[in-house]
Amino acid sequence: MIWSVSFSPLVPLAVLLAGAAVALVLSALGGVMRMRGWLLRALAMALVLLALANPAVEREDREPLSSVVALVVDKSQSQTLADRTTTAAAAAETLKERIAALPGFELRVIEAQSSTGSDGTALFGALSDGLSDVSPDRIGGAVLITDGQVHDVPANASALGFNAPVHALVTGTADEFDRRLALQRAPRFGLVGSEQVVTLRLADSGAAQGETDLVRIDVRRDGETVSQRFVSPGQTIDIPVDIAHGGNNIFEFEAESLAGELTTVNNRVVVTIDGIRENLRVLLVSGSPHAGERTWRNLLKSDASVDLVHFTILRPPEKQDGTPISELSLIAFPTRELFSVKIDEFDLIIFDRYERRGVLPMLYFDNIARYVREGGAVLIAGGPDYAEGGSLYRTPLAPILPARPTGRVIERPFHAQISDLGDRHPVTRGLPGGRSDPPDWSRWFRAVDAEVTAGEVLMTGPDQSPLLVLNREEEGRVALLLSDHVWLWARGFEGGGPHVPLLRRLAHWLMKEPDLEEEALRLSMRGSELVVERQTLEAEVTDATVTAPSGRDTRLTFSESEPGLWRASMPTTELGLYTVTDGSRTTLIHVGPQNPREFADVLSTTERLAPVTAATGGSATRLRDVGGDLSVPRIVPLKRAADFSGNGWIGLRTTEASILKGIDRYPLFIGLFGLALLLGALSLVWYREGR
Template structure:
């Protein structure tokens, strides 16, 4: 016997394999039969006609039902509980006090979460209440853990948390969402929807994808908050030296009385610029622009700040620090030529074609002693502007080239010490050969000779130059790998390329390398003191670098090589590499300290690497060195002359690749200067870098709650919004569970029944009997 009490749901099934078309056809057939019967029985009394039609309709209907094979689907089911996601905001702004109170926002959210505990228990038969915290990421947790969690996340990405829910509940039923937050969203919705605006279409699409109500419980209102904040500083990742750069500063003021507020830009503690913003009670957001010109290459720390106001909710967001990398836009080159020549022409064309070079070239065609046959204002040739170039503008050049230039006729002796100082302070200088260069140009025993990487013969009678001799310079061991003379990475191939170059013609006579110089190429036959005479030599002088090429015929490497079926590639590589080395391109330093992040948080590992190369630019394996670290507080002003305080010195030794990964992290905020020092053959090699260590307060740049945003989110999803501490848990409705679990099932076929067959026979018999009685055969 069938126990119906064992099943709690019943559904009617149709087991017959009949399409909808056939069912409609059967229905039309039955209607046709009834209409024909009604017409055939039109002469009978009404009640008799209706009785016969009813019997025939019943028989036909039962026959169709038997053809469709009805069955009863009996099931014992229980509903599967769906999920309600409870999201607790643990970002840094939740640690702030509620406006006008001493209670923190996170404490108010915790109190609401505790008040919801009975609601969770009362609905446990229909819903799983899953607790999450969110800040940087969405993190599952427990109710007890959420009641004690701290608000310290550096982001408040509510948008990402909501977008993660569909994937988290893939294949499951989400019945609702509860958000406990101050409404500040650093994610997509918060960035797109400004204060006072409605949700945009993209934000609505994110919310609609949940297909569940989102109930929002606001931890604080957006009224009564008093705060002045630098919400954002927009600047390029790098700037060009001697070129203007613009820094835009976005400001946010809440609860500040109408007044002018100064906004100050500092560079390494020194005030660079200051602007004023007039506070309007109807406006909260402002933008100011600072435009300035960086004067030196490297990293510089800048600070933007607004003053502190009484009773501000937070002071950390009144200041913003950032690091600006200053690089070269173009290499400024001063080329001074004593006489036009093929060598000068080729080098000038090379420099002019280089888009990264800003060339100023002077051809000396007349001197102050040249006779004037016409008035000065009618002459097209102006005297050489020595005072302007070497007194006022010298520091603006990255490289100075003296090419076959004799300084004597231009009364330049008094400027030579300035050129020497320019080099020792970081400038670059190159002297190229010719009959007006080196000793032939009178540079012996001058400040310029003290710069040169070669020694000059003493003044007086004697040969100082050869004019007609052709020769091919021989690379030294250092020249095999030095970037200036490295035309190929493989030393053997590099020598083959040098041997295939056209020969040079003529050279200035020098007496050997000077102290600390590196000889890259020598003359094949000329010697001095038994040693080959240098032809190409380099040296570091103070903070700057110098190059000497004793021949004025390097142009042959481009012109004659091209005529012989080659290319001017080697000529171009030589001079481009020489310029890069002279201006101290960071990629060509023998010691490099690379720091891969300019800004780091306290106690965060810093990715830094010390790289050391030999003088021939091969990796310096097992090189010992030190890293000196000094610290300067962020609050230190330019008027405070206290030098940076040394904090530590790290010893290191490079591996086989000439590298060493430094283990660095700093606890205290500030500017940390790092200098790597390695003893090389020519003395100490150094490089420096800096890291700005500052707490990550990006999430605190906008601390005013966004109660209105939470309200719009709730409205769009048909959820409930309330401002805590007011809370009515009965207003929090969730979607009922949509999924069920079947425990027992049975299908009972209703059409396969003797009783149904007898009923059909009985109806047919009754209809036949009545027709005979009423005279219808």
């Protein structure tokens, strides 16, 4: 309860001040002139002015508010090292009990969780959010339970937004030591087949400093060890790496562990280099001019990633019309240069309605078969030529071709159909219009009948005959399109069809585009969520096991999102390398920045928080003493103090905040008391004047 005096003038303040000035002047003149009763006149005028000021006595009924204390518990990844989690939990429970026993204090427990979307530990951000609805004058202090590795420490105490002590209770011990492999420089992209350089630095900190033995660094690409290097602690080393394939090349660099070190998580650095290909080189050989010849040419020329070399055989050797060679404007077909000297420079060779007519000697077909087995790719887009005597199947290419022609050419209208296997294959899955029966695209009118001897049938023609067959031959790939009427789709006949996605996917599958692999396990990040995709031609898939950077395993069950494509997802709470395996395939993904601050320095410390705690009158101390015993300081409530900490204790500020419940007001010059006071003063003046 608080008593006070307030004024509510009955006249404007200017009038009241003017009256006071007049009364003061008259009283001064009366005193100077020694007039009789001037003092009583001054008193009477003062009482009149005071009555006009309308003074009142007020009584405030207030309810005191509790002081809010924040207990911030660090839940970042570095807090999981050694026995820090146990220490923090025990200290938090003890502090909860002690603060709950103090009258007039309200405890708020704030857990600062780690997040893959942020780099480092942000305790003060969590503190600000947790106290955002509390008035600054109610805050009695904050206690941080952490390892001391905090990355959002304010530059000064005024940035906290409140005037109360901040105390830091540090987990971990002073004798910790650790080894760390730090990334200095790494490229983001690299040409496939090129060599890139990654720069690393090995550092030992804490009690481990001074070690001089060489440390082995294992280098792995996509989970397989490719080399080893040796380096001394404190040394920076350049490590060359080869970009083996397109897409993500994930390199791991792992330093051998130091006996007794705090953690081995930061002994490993992961670098993802996106392998990009120089323009893919495609050789297109058209056996003879036909209506669909330009379909392949236009498609490949429109692809910026493709360098196309196109030859059309306009004049086979057997054609003799008497025209002198000197008068011909045709370019001679450089068969030796293309199919012997430079054949390995091409990523794909396409034979479009090619008929064997003596242009290519049999030896060159042997070279093409070898080229495929060693990693090359061949696509045959055949028409009647594939069924006749000049068929490519009647060359040394036959052992690598997936279908044998029967010699029959089917010439009647039909719709190309996607097979059950084709529904699940990335080359033909989801082609626009393919879901309806018949498909919502134009008819074709010719197909070559063939017997499949190897590979996978993705599309069928009339009478369920094979239309598109893919096969892997040792290191290379082969595709066979048993119709030359795909150009009808390109021309828009009967509405056309999806020739662009079909032919482009087909060409890129042959050139080993990673996204078109029919059996693959892929990882990606969607915000902080890890998405696992399993591409397969099988009807069922097995569960996947996700291993987090800390070694914790999580089992994921897939669900089919599209035919042949299964997905599963999980939230990520740790930074670093995640490993996913389904038993037969293993893949990796790095979550977070390449050099996460969370693991840049994992040794517990009081130095980071000492400036801000000292500026608020608090302290930064360790929870465990030299012997390893847990020592939680006592809590002492203080109203005002220059220092809120001492040996074995920490202080919290008792605030004076309160809620106003009501006000009682008692006017002094209203009523009989005021009237009697004024009449008494006037009577005294009259009495004095009458003498």
